[in-house]
Amino acid sequence: MLEYSVLYPVNTISRQAVSLDGMWKFKIDWDGAGRREGWQRGLSEFDMIPVPASFQDFYTSKDIREFVGDVWYETDVMIPSAYKEKKIFLRFGCATHFAHVYVNGQPAGEHEGGFLPFSIDITSIAEFDKKNRISVVVNNELSTANLPCGATITLKNGKKKAAPYFDFYNYSGLQRSVNLVVCPKEYIFDYSTTYQLEGNNAKVRYQVETAGEGEVEVELFDADGAGVARSRGREGILAVDNARLWQVRDAYLYTMRIHLCHDGNVIDEYEDQIGIRTVEIRGTKFLINGSPVYLKGFGKHEDSDVAGRGFNMCMMKRDFELMKWIGANSFRTSHYPYDEEIYRMADREGFLILDEVAAVGLFKSTKNFVDVTNGKVTCFFSLDTVPELLRRHLRDIEELIARDKNHPSVVAWSLLNEPETTTDESVPYIEKVFGHALALDPQKRPRTFAEIKNSGPYVCKCHQFSDFICLNRYYGWYIKGGYEISDAFEDFREEMRQWKEVEPDKPFMFTEYGADTLAMEHKLPSVMWSQEYQEEVLEQLHKVFDSLDFVVGEQVWNFADFQTTEGIMRVNGNKKGIFTRQRQPKASAFLLKKRWESLPLDYKGEEA
Ligand code: CKX
Numbered sequence: 001m002l003e004y005s006v007l008y009p010v011n012t013i014s015r016q017a018v019s020l021d022g023m024w025k026f027k028i029d030w031d032g033a034g035r036r037e038g039w040q041r042g043l044s045e046f047d048m049i050p051v052p053a054s055f056q057d058f059y060t061s062k063d064i065r066e067f068v069g070d071v072w073y074e075t076d077v078m079i080p081s082a083y084k085e086k087k088i089f090l091r092f093g094c095a096t097h098f099a100h101v102y103v104n105g106q107p108a109g110e111h112e113g114g115f116l117p118f119s120i121d122i123t124s125i126a127e128f129d130k131k132n133r134i135s136v137v138v139n140n141e142l143s144t145a146n147l148p149c150g151a152t153i154t155l156k157n158g159k160k161k162a163a164p165y166f167d168f169y170n171y172s173g174l175q176r177s178v179n180l181v182v183c184p185k186e187y188i189f190d191y192s193t194t195y196q197l198e199g200n201n202a203k204v205r206y207q208v209e210t211a212g213e214g215e216v217e218v219e220l221f222d223a224d225g226a227g228v229a230r231s232r233g234r235e236g237i238l239a240v241d242n243a244r245l246w247q248v249r250d251a252y253l254y255t256m257r258i259h260l261c262h263d264g265n266v267i268d269e270y271e272d273q274i275g276i277r278t279v280e281i282r283g284t285k286f287l288i289n290g291s292p293v294y295l296k297g298f299g300k301h302e303d304s305d306v307a308g309r310g311f312n313m314c315m316m317k318r319d320f321e322l323m324k325w326i327g328a329n330s331f332r333t334s335h336y337p338y339d340e341e342i343y344r345m346a347d348r349e350g351f352l353i354l355d356e357v358a359a360v361g362l363f364k365s366t367k368n369f370v371d372v373t374n375g376k377v378t379c380f381f382s383l384d385t386v387p388e389l390l391r392r393h394l395r396d397i398e399e400l401i402a403r404d405k406n407h408p409s410v411v412a413w414s415l416l417n418e419p420e421t422t423t424d425e426s427v428p429y430i431e432k433v434f435g436h437a438l439a440l441d442p443q444k445r446p447r448t449f450a451e452i453k454n455s456g457p458y459v460c461k462c463h464q465f466s467d468f469i470c471l472n473r474y475y476g477w478y479i480k481g482g483y484e485i486s487d488a489f490e491d492f493r494e495e496m497r498q499w500k501e502v503e504p505d506k507p508f509m510f511t512e513y514g515a516d517t518l519a520m521e522h523k524l525p526s527v528m529w530s531q532e533y534q535e536e537v538l539e540q541l542h543k544v545f546d547s548l549d550f551v552v553g554e555q556v557w558n559f560a561d562f563q564t565t566e567g568i569m570r571v572n573g574n575k576k577g578i579f580t581r582q583r584q585p586k587a588s589a590f591l592l593k594k595r596w597e598s599l600p601l602d603y604k605g606e607e608a
Contacts, residue, residue, distance in 0.1 A: 114175075320349055
C-alpha cells in the first residue's frame, strides 16, 4: 500500500480541495547551485509561469527549451487556523521527473517518476493564519535508472542535453494541477470495487481503507440521485437490482458515497463515480460485460502548442469531440499515465483505455523508431542500472493502479512500450512487472505490452506474459515503404501467420500503425509523406486486419502530430497524426471515420 492516499481531490462535507494552480515563481538553476544555496528559503530574480504547464515552450531561448537539470517553482498558500484540527496535504498531479518539496524552507517530501500524483503530509509543518511558502525543485534528467529511459549527455560547451530513448519531447515541470487537500485527522484513505453480473442484477464488491478507526458506511446512487444500495463495513457487497451497465460509448455512472463514522456521526465523506462493467479475455475475444468488442482508436500523447505536456483542458475537450466524430471507442495512454481528468472524461463518454505506465525506452537507442525494426540488439536488460529501474517500474505500476483502478474506462494495463524482448535477461524483468500488476489490481484486468517488430513471433521471449498481444507495426513506413509497399504487405501477412502459430489462443490488437504525413503535402500518384500515401497505407493495413479474426482492435499512431526531439527523421515533430497538432483533420481522418462508423462494436465477435 502506498504511504499516501491518491484519491482524486474532491470537496465534500468533510473535505476541501484548494487549487494552487495559477502563476508560480519559476527559476532555472543553470549551475545547479539552488540546493546548495538553499533556494527553498525564497527565490530571487525569478520569472512567473503558469502551473500546470511544461516550462519549455513559453520562451524564445533555445537554452531554456533544451534545459536539463533542476528548475525551481515557488508559490504560497494561506492556511487558516480553521484547519488546525485537520490533516493537510499538498497533492501534486505530477512533477516530471523528480521532485523535492519544501514548505517554509523545511524539507517536506519527495517523489520519483514524472506522470503520477503524490501527496505530502504537511500537517506538522504548516503555519496557521500565515502564508506558507511552497518550493518545489523539479529535475528532468533522463537515465536508464528511471522511466522513461534515456541518457543525459554533456556537450563540449558544458551544457547538458536530453537524449531520450523514446520518440516524444522530454517536456517537464509541474505539468498537472496542484492542490491543498484538507480532510479530517481520521479519513478515508482508499477504496476499490469489483463487479459481478447476475442476469439483470449486479453485485458491487467494495473495500474501503481508512486512516484511523471508525465505522464505514457505503451508499450507491443512480444518475438521478436515487439511492440504489447500501452497506456497512470496510468490505461488503452492494446489491444492485436492474443494474444499468457501463457500456462502450454508452456510459452509465453511479455515485458511490463513503462515510467514515464515529458513534453514528460522519467524520469523513468521500464521493466518486463508478461504472458497473466487467472485462474479460475469452479465447481470442476481448469482452466487455460478456460481449465481444472491437477496439477502434488511437495511440495518443498529451501534447499541445505552448503548454507542451501540461494538462490542457480545452485540448482534452476537443480531443474527445474529435474521437467521437471519427467513430473511435478507445485509446492507449501512450507512453505514460495521463492527467486524471482524461480518465474521468473517458468514464463519462464510455471510451476504453489501455492504461500505459511510462516504461518506454527500454531499448538503448536515440533512434529507436528505426532500430526497433532493423533487428538491432542493445542488451538493455544487462545494464547495471536495471535493478534500480525495476524498483521504480514496480513502484510506478503500484502508483498507477492505486490511482486508476476504479475507472470503468480503464480496461487493460499496458506495462511497457517497445522493450527489447529478445534477450534472456528481459524475461525475469518482464515477468516481475506482469506479476506485480496482477497482484495489485483488484479487478484483475488484462495486461499487455506493446511489441516492436524486433520482437517477432519466433524471437520474442516475453509475449507469453501478455493476456492479449499488442503489436506496433509499420509495414509500408519503416518497413518497405513507397513503391515496395506490396512486399511489405506480403511480409505482414506472413508475420501474422507466424504469430497465430505461436499464440493461437489470444486476441491481438494493433496499438500502433501508420505513416508520417505532412498536412500540406499532396501528390498524385502518392509519395511517402503525402496525405495520399497515409491513406493508402491505412487502407492496405485495414485489409490485413479484416482478414484476421483474432485481431480485435486497431489503434492508429497517432491521434495528432506531436513534438519530438529534433532530427533528420522528424519534421519539427512526429507527423503520423490523423489530426494536426492544432487538431484539424488530415485526409485520412475521413477514411477512418467512414471505416470506424461502419464497423459494429462486436465486429468479429460471432463465436465468443
Ligand atoms: N513507436 C518502429 C513508438 C512511438 C513512436 C513511433 C514512431 C514508434 C515506431 C517504432 O513512440 O512515435 O516512430 O512513429
